[in-house]
Amino acid sequence: MTPPSPAGEPIARLAEASVLVIGAGALGCAAADALGAAGARRLTLVDDDRVERSNLHRQLLHRARDLGRPKVASARDALAARHPALATAIAPVRFAADNAAALVRGHACVIDATDGLATKFLVNDLAVGLGAPLVHAGIVRFQGQLMTILPGVSACYRCLFGAPPPEGSVPSCQEAGVLGSLAGTIGMLQAAEAIRIVTTGALLADRLLTYDGLTGRFRHVKLRRNPACPTCRHVVAPVAARASNG
Ligand SMILES: [Zn+2]
8 A cells, every 4th residue: 555645845855865874773773764754865874883683672673583683684684674665775884984984975865873872972963074964863771862963054962062071971872771762763763853954954953852751741942053063164055954944
């Protein structure tokens, strides 16, 4: 059965765009699946991890039979079965300074679906430096957050958080645990924001959305660029991005 078309022309634009998803874990599985369901035709998944049993409760594209496989291969196969029109390219590598430009090239936006604060600063700095719109998210225990970074236009992750805390001082999602459904909620919201970026325009630029999985409460916090931010202070936005942000 053909699903109903939710939005005509914007969805046609989504079908033409390609999205880079960094991380094929909890957030990446939810975001990629939601993009495929919405009508995306091209994704690239980046991750150098393999599927472990402890992942399965929240990384919903991986199954018990995928244990030990590269996450990107497991996720690609699950996506192909669920969304036959979606072509998923995979890169079983860690996103880093020496491969960032090649990985980002040709993609309309980047979804940060990684775990670990140091990695999030790295993804922010590299994506902003390359001028790529970035949908950041973080999850731990019952808390989730989301923001969009339009390089040279809106506040970046480093504008907001400055520098990573000392290594080991803040537990990662892997170490502290996370509510599986929270990962799904936030990953789906990342997909929704990526869809807006390639269709109608980002909603969460200069805004931090937080979600408390215990109370079910969403909050929006207004953000401002830090004029002294070492990552984005010299980044100049493309004319179209400046215009679309008012
Ligand atoms: Zn910044």
